Amino acid sequence: MNKKWKTLLFLLPGVGYIVFFLAVILGFMVMQSFGFFNFTGESGFTLEHWRSLFSRQLLDSLLFSLKVGTVSSFGSLVITYLLSFAIRGSYFRKTILSVYKIPIFIPALVGSFLIINMFDYSGIVNFVLQALHLVRGPVNFRSQDSAALVYLIQVWKNMPFQLLILYPAIRSIRQDILDAGRNLGAGRLRLFFEIVFPLTLSTCLIAVILVFIGTFGDFAVSSTAGPVYPFSLSRLMNYTAYNQQDWGLSAAIAVSMVAVITALVSAYTYLQQKIVK
Amino acid sequence: MATAIRIRNLVKKYGDFTAVDQLSLDIAPGEFVTLLGSSGCGKTTVLRTIAGFLEADEGEIYFGDRLMNGVPPEKRDVSMMFQSYALFPHKTVENNVNFGLRMHGAGREEQRRKVEEELAMVHLSGLNDRKPQELSGGQQQRVALARAMAVTPQVLLFDEPLSNLDAKLRETVRMEIRAIQRKYRITTVYVTHDQEEALSISDKVVVMNGGRIVQTGTPEEIYKKPKNSFIAHFIGKSNVLRVDSVFSERGKRFARTPIGDLEVDSPALKPGAGLSIRPEDLVVNPRGGANVFGGRVAGVVFLGRCKQVSVDTDGTEMLAEVDKDVEIAEGMEISYAVPVSSVNLLREEEP
Numbered sequence: 001m002n003k004k005w006k007t008l009l010f011l012l013p014g015v016g017y018i019v020f021f022l023a024v025i026l027g028f029m030v031m032q033s034f035g036f037f038n039f040t041g042e043s044g045f046t047l048e049h050w051r052s053l054f055s056r057q058l059l060d061s062l063l064f065s066l067k068v069g070t071v072s073s074f075g076s077l078v079i080t081y082l083l084s085f086a087i088r089g090s091y092f093r094k095t096i097l098s099v100y101k102i103p104i105f106i107p108a109l110v111g112s113f114l115i116i117n118m119f120d121y122s123g124i125v126n127f128v129l130q131a132l133h134l135v136r137g138p139v140n141f142r143s144q145d146s147a148a149l150v151y152l153i154q155v156w157k158n159m160p161f162q163l164l165i166l167y168p169a170i171r172s173i174r175q176d177i178l179d180a181g182r183n184l185g186a187g188r189l190r191l192f193f194e195i196v197f198p199l200t201l202s203t204c205l206i207a208v209i210l211v212f213i214g215t216f217g218d219f220a221v222s223s224t225a226g227p228v229y230p231f232s233l234s235r236l237m238n239y240t241a242y243n244q245q246d247w248g249l250s251a252a253i254a255v256s257m258v259a260v261i262t263a264l265v266s267a268y269t270y271l272q273q274k275i276v277k
Numbered sequence: 278m279a280t281a282i283r284i285r286n287l288v289k290k291y292g293d294f295t296a297v298d299q300l301s302l303d304i305a306p307g308e309f310v311t312l313l314g315s316s317g318c319g320k321t322t323v324l325r326t327i328a329g330f331l332e333a334d335e336g337e338i339y340f341g342d343r344l345m346n347g348v349p350p351e352k353r354d355v356s357m358m359f360q361s362y363a364l365f366p367h368k369t370v371e372n373n374v375n376f377g378l379r380m381h382g383a384g385r386e387e388q389r390r391k392v393e394e395e396l397a398m399v400h401l402s403g404l405n406d407r408k409p410q411e412l413s414g415g416q417q418q419r420v421a422l423a424r425a426m427a428v429t430p431q432v433l434l435f436d437e438p439l440s441n442l443d444a445k446l447r448e449t450v451r452m453e454i455r456a457i458q459r460k461y462r463i464t465t466v467y468v469t470h471d472q473e474e475a476l477s478i479s480d481k482v483v484v485m486n487g488g489r490i491v492q493t494g495t496p497e498e499i500y501k502k503p504k505n506s507f508i509a510h511f512i513g514k515s516n517v518l519r520v521d522s523v524f525s526e527r528g529k530r531f532a533r534t535p536i537g538d539l540e541v542d543s544p545a546l547k548p549g550a551g552l553s554i555r556p557e558d559l560v561v562n563p564r565g566g567a568n569v570f571g572g573r574v575a576g577v578v579f580l581g582r583c584k585q586v587s588v589d590t591d592g593t594e595m596l597a598e599v600d601k602d603v604e605i606a607e608g609m610e611i612s613y614a615v616p617v618s619s620v621n622l623l624r625e626e627e628p
Contacts, residue, residue, distance in 0.1 A: 179330055180363035182350040184428060185380030194376070198367045 032251035040245040049248040060230035069216035072154035073208045080162040084170045104160040112224040115153050149225040154215045162207045169203035202275050209268050281306040281464040288335035296322040298488040307462035313475040314485035320468045329353045356425035357434040362417045364409040371405035377428035395423035415446045435467040472512045505625040509553035520550045535593040543622045551623035558619030559597035568615040
């Protein structure tokens with residue numbers, strides 16, 4: 001056996017496992033979206049599931065998931081950037097970082113319930129607002145068509161994750177480079193946009209993409225704290241497959257989610273190459 | 278005389294460690310002052326406090342009559358050149374040089390003109406679009422100088438800017454820095470631990486030790502008239518002798534030292550005082566004269582331009598320098614003269 005085949009054989013348990021299941025699952029999903037492997041009816045080629053994708057409900061769900069992904073990834077990014085830059089060199093840095101990482105250890109569903117409880121009619125937020133006479137009666141933070149709590153929970157949950165990625169990048173900027181910027185007349189804001197942000201841009205992009213992928217495909221938070229309408233795409237997939245028994249449409253939604261994420265990762269790779277250049 | 282920078286009783290502490298202790302210094306407009314000292318003596322702390330990167334624990338810093346305590350670095354009108362150059366790695370040479378101009382709100386035309394001027398000044402015209410990592414160490418150093426000069430600062434600070442360059446390049450860039458500073462007459466504070474660099478570039482040298490100023494003076498004063506044995510040894514090499522007793526003979530004053538009786542031209546001479554003599558002032562194998570001593574050669578080191586000879590005189594080691602072509606070897610008995618004019622009384626070590 002030559003060296004090339006030996007190397008491939010050694011790689012098989014790791015890479016082979018990933019590639020096999022990815023290929024099988026993706027292939028199966030694509031086939032299902034075209035009417036094959038139908039669990040609940042007759043199988044056969046059809047474009048019906050893809051035509052259904054362009055319904056109002058599906059487009060609303062797509063938009064909702066895109067919004068949740070975008071707001072969560074950029075919202076947590078802004079807060080994480082501000083915090084990382086502010087605590088760089090601070091005496092209490094270690095304590096702040098430890099506290100900031102707590103949400104990572106709390107499961108999404110538990111975190112979601114905790115925050116819902118805080119903002120509920122009888123939650124602590126309404127209690128404080130009323131005690132301070134800032135509102136007359138309890139405020140409905142969980143209104144039927146609002147995604148505010150979803151954004152809040154996702155930002156809270158993803159901030160520490162982004163911190164783990166971004167903070168080392170910000171810390172790695174040499175102090176003398178920042179000093180040189182200040183010395184030449186840059187205030188903190190210009191220092192951030194002229195030096196810190198460009199030097200951490202590639203790390204920032206990966207932090208945004210990873211959080212976007214997670215929140216774009218989220219099921220748990222949008223199911224507990226999300227609006228009645230629209231559903232997130234994952235929630236809609238679940239609903240279509242189990243409640244409407246339409247596994248083909250569910251597969252078409254899944255394929256389109258993978259397509260959105262693939263497009264995003266491709267855009268990231270392109271931008272990354274431009275930055276490196 | 279007007280002062281550009283006035284430092285009064287500056288104290289800077291890091292926990293229990295006092296890095297700068299009650300330091301006071303006046304720097305005249307356009308003057309080139311070098312803070313010289315070994316690692317950890319507090320010279321960089323003083324420089325960073327002038328720049329505003331560190332806040333003084335006690336004392337005041339004035340630029341002219343303006344108190345600078347509490348003024349942030351970006352509002353001080355000070356440019357600093359860092360030991361590591363600190364060029365912005367993501368910006369081109371041009372964008373590095375015009376950074377300060379943009380921060381100060383200069384127009385595009387002024388930026389373009391200034392960048393061309395500064396790059397020409399440091400002999401880097403045409404390299405506008407290069408990134409710092411595409412330049413050699415010497416070129417990066419020049420970009421850093423152009424960037425610092427572009428904003429025409431009131432004060433220019435240098436933090437050991439030549440320490441990463443090789444010896445030859447260091448000498449060239451050192452002369453360029455001096456020429457540019459002379460041309461624009463910008464008040465300059467330069468930090469180095471290299472005494473040769475300090476002596477060759479400065480109008481005034483401030484020698485520091487343990488967070489305090491030990492001596493301030495022109496390079497010549499510092500070299501020829503060190504105040505104590507620390508400076509005598511730190512700036513070049515010196516023979517330091519203790520005065521056991523003092524006596525007069527035929528109207529001349531003599532010091533009894535471990536190498537013998539030495540004529541000294543100083544009315545302040547007292548027993549217990551210290552004397553310093555530079556090795557290059559000793560005359561080996563003289564033809565008569567005063568202050569002549571003998572000894573056995575204990576060691577010879579070839580230094581290129583000369584030979585350094587260590588002479589054992591009654592158990593005291595004296596360093597002398599002789600021409601590189603002089604035949605001299607260990608074990609030889611030689612004589613040497615100490616010219617009266619070369620004997621310096623260490624003023625801070627008077628009893």
